[in-house]
Amino acid sequence: MKQGYQLWDEYNGKKLLLVALSLALLTHGIIVYFTVPKTYDAFVHIFFADHYSRFWFEPWEYRWYTGFLTTSYPPLVHQMVALIAKIFPLKVAFSIYAIIILEILIIGVYRFTKIFFDKTTAGVAAILTVVLSSIVETLHVYGQMPTLTGLAFLLNALPFLYQYIIKRKFIYLAMALAFLSVTVSAHHVTAIFGMVFFIAPTLFMALADGLPANEKPQNLLRFGISIIKAGFKKYKQFILFGGLMIILAVGLIFPYWYWSKTDPITQVSIPHGSRDNFFYKTSSGLIFFIIPLTLIFALLPAITYSITRQRRFIGWAVSFFLCLLLGSGGTTPLPKLILGSNAFNILTLDRFGFWASIIAIPFMAKFIYSFISGPVKEFWQKRFSTKAHFILSSVSGFSYLLFIGFIFHLGTFRPLQPKEIEIQPMLNFLNRDEHMRWRYLTLGFGDQMAWLSANSLAATVDGNYHSARRLPELTTRPVERLENAKFSGDDGLASLNDFLTNAEKYQLKYVFSNDRYYDPLLYYSGWNRTIRLENGIMVWEKGNISTIKPVQPKEVKPLLKKAWGVFPAGSLCLAFLLTLVYLRRFKQQDYIGTIPETTHFYPLGVVYSSSLLPVLFFSGFMLKQVFELLMVKEQSSPQTAVLNYYNHLDFQRFENAFHFFKPIPTYPLDQYLLEKSVNDGGLLPSYAKLDSIHVKELAVKKDSAQVRVYTRWRTALGQREKNDTLEMVKQNKQWYILPPQFTPEIPDEQMRSYTYTIFKKQGKRVVSSFPTIKDDRVKKPFAAFKQVNFIRSGQLNFITGEILNADDIPVNIALRVVIRFNNDTVKHYYPGTAFKYNLSPKAAAFFQIDLDSAKSMDSLKIKSIELFADTDVSERGYIHGGSAAYTVINLQNEKVQINTEMYNELTTEINIPGILVAEKDNNGTILQTQLLVHNTAVRSGLHINFKNQLQKIQRTSVLINDIPIALFVNGQPRQVLPTQKDEVANRNNGIALLPHCFINQEIYLQ
């Protein structure tokens, strides 16, 4: 065959690089647009990009956390996406940017590998990059563009730095610094750790390669001394590079350093899965260690052999193993010891694993090259057969590609985010009726909250960039975001509760809820459902919230603003121009002549292990996935059966749960679902998440068992516990649950009717978007305080009382206690769930507003207490449902048990039967108020009985009269009405109650 027709003989490396670039375009390029919405970080970066596309030179971003500075994150990636977004929509712009960066990264890996091995190996490395699981995960699961951008330019800079140390040519220094400038401008963390894990080993390798051949000593100690000597000889180069690098690192993103110095992050560390012990938390191990690093572990023998074979790789060996160790998170105590607990709790350690995988690329590529067409291939063919090698390589390759396909779609297999939410209805809602004059909050949106923010100018109290949080309600608890508070345990709900209760403090008026889990908390904190948008999102609203007060932006000097807008983007332009100059004037054909040639030989142990491990790992991994889907024995023991049954119930997979019941012809799925629909519902079945479960086998025989199931549930109203006893039988080697006996209360009547009054506020009488003082103002309804008391019980202080809707229309009442202390500090307190916020005409409700501890308040000395009530006309939320009958039994230690019988006279289910309980003294003075709710629902026309215990405080509490409480209704001073004795309470151990139920059916206007 003529030489001209041979496909792969010339420019092997470059051809492979072109293949890699094309492959990346075909695979990642096509899929990235679809994976972006499911990633963790993409929307945050898109939000930042949107900021720069709107306000390039203004770093103050008011839309999150009541305002923060975007100088808190290097801007280059966001600014570049913002520029592309001038032409394309934001998501497309981000995808285009991602593809460009991936291509630059592949070129970077190719060039990076060339300082280790030959060009063909570098080409293999480039192709490996396209399918490397850690890169696929970083792009398609995490969406971390700054990390990839920083790395892409860092890898491109390293060969120039290497050249500069060896050849001392200024152009190489300029090129290295230009590329490193882009790294600094894109991702400061990559720049900082890149100095340690990438630049230091490169310098070491350059020094080692720069030693004259006759001066290369055999002895390791002498080699070290030679390196030190060589380093001293080139000290001017090091100082020049180091000095310029520091100037660039500081100067390019100076506003960032200035921000981190002047506004240091003082917040409780947020847990991150990469810091878990991967043996205990296997899900974290899978995401942060197994998926990104499986190939590295499969080829670890080959990597270890190659990286320790040559002295020039000593620096890389240290970097690689250190990164691998740090990437193992909390599995061993070593990373914490190395980094110190501060850094350990701030950093996300999976990044170290990611860097380890990058360092390993050249060494993996070398083995793969040898395995495909080198000595390893020859060994397999000679020792076994060509067929054996072909089968081995094809099985390895296909199983790995399946594994990569699995990672591409990880977001689909194991949903990390809620389903995609159409944001247009929310944008329309925010745009109309001046809704943007208040802040909003999203619940159950996942990272899509950033996408909503990016498309609207409205402000939210939440945010998706926790380094910028400064509100104490957020920074004092390990809570990443409010919108996924339920995943942050009690702390998350406490934070969310703070915001929902103190909504006025942050002018928070609207909540977009995509998760009914939060409904009970929203309802009992005084929020009302306003409208269900076309996309299914429920909008909750709180009355009497003032419009956003202007927040003074944190001052940034105009010069710094200009520098922030110009320098980082300028660094990229400069790098681009310098590259053109370099390619045209300085690029040499074979510019790296100092790389020593290495053989493709591997010892037998390495050949076997590194050839077989990938097959074992990836085939094993994929088979395990299939096994989990198909062949799990869910009913092998009573305990397993119960655990799996509850798991299905928790995820509302009722058909799966039904299959755990003993198959009985008279008990089909229909019957189960029917019984469930009439017997189930309420706080635990509908608004809770199973937190923990413990199964105790009470009696186990050969074919039957009785088990007690202790469950703890997380609800928006706190944790609740439940005990169930289940009877089980064994049939065909499987354990089944006997369906519970079902004896429902049967209402006599055929139809129910219930009369209530609906109100509609007419709103503005003038159709105009301009506010006028005369005709738009809806009158403030009348309210009156029936009693107000300042109570101290031990260390607890609270204001209790009762307020009346004195008007003829339903009202929404907002209460606020303002306490002024002697040192001129002023504190505001709001009621939590111990209040009925919406009241029918002439209805009254007890309330309790918790204050600070006695110790704290006494130390500050109270100057005055003011209680403000603001009223607003309400159309909704004033029906609280249910007829309550109760008796009270005295228990020990001042405890009482309240036995409540709730009768549902409404025409719909009461989802959460609840009572607002007040403890009164003989004169009718309210000592405390509490909300007590029941776990299960009560259907229309039926009764439900429940018991609650209450710790009375009459003997331990004091009514503080020496500090008068000034009362205001709608800003005007008011007097309290005379306190009246409560005969019913006096007959019931001082306990009075009002029904306070949550009804999910919107027709009842809650």
Add this chain to the structure above:
Amino acid sequence: MRKLFLYMALIAFVISCKSKQPEKPVLLNPSTIVSVPAEKFLFKSTHKNWKASLLSFTQPIPVLLDTNSNGFSLSLQHSYGVTEGPAQIVLSYNKQFFYYDVTLHNNSFGVITERDYRFPKTVNPDSSLKQQRMLHRIDEWRNIINAPHQTKHFYEDIIQLNPIAGNYRAQKSKPISAFYIQPGSAVAIPVQSIYSKANDEFIVTAGPLKDANSNTVANGTLVAFLYTDGEKNYRTEAALLNGMAIVHLPAKQKSFLLKANIHTTYSNTIQLKP
């Protein structure tokens, strides 16, 4: 030296090209109070090509400029009135501006509109039936003119409203002037009960509820029925509709003592017997 002369000549040429500034035109009107739209603003000036505008304290008013031999005159482009008060005529010639303070006065009122403002718009006899009233009139061009039969622009007084609940209008032809007299609180709660043997339930009726002025108490008012069987204490709530609140209480073959309650008003205690 020759160059110097050349430069000097050039500078002299540039200076000589500069146009001569006009003198300020003289306003010839006998008074600065000008009746519009009929009256014109007369100016004496040697220059032509003036640009003119009339700025009232609320808006610019379009004017027409007519040049004559002695100067020029300004008249209003439209023939309707203006918002009266101080205004400024601005004359400009190139970048030269001259200002003249004048007071605009309409020739006629046009159509006069009566205004009647009330505060508060919602009155509840539980607190007070007094209402503040403010009267004034505006002409067609939105100038405030004296209240009817008054020497002042505004007439203000406090009026006592009739305690009949309803929606009223301060000005009959204007829905926007509506104000509202609400019914007050119930003064007594009459309660009756019937036992329905067929359904084993008590049908308890509270009402008709009236306030001190015999108005029917507002719809939606919460009536609490508190009853006990000697053991348990029951509370059932109902919303008032047309002065009546009706509840169906399951009897369970028991007797109860019941009273109805709205805020501090209680009914008599009645016994419910099957």
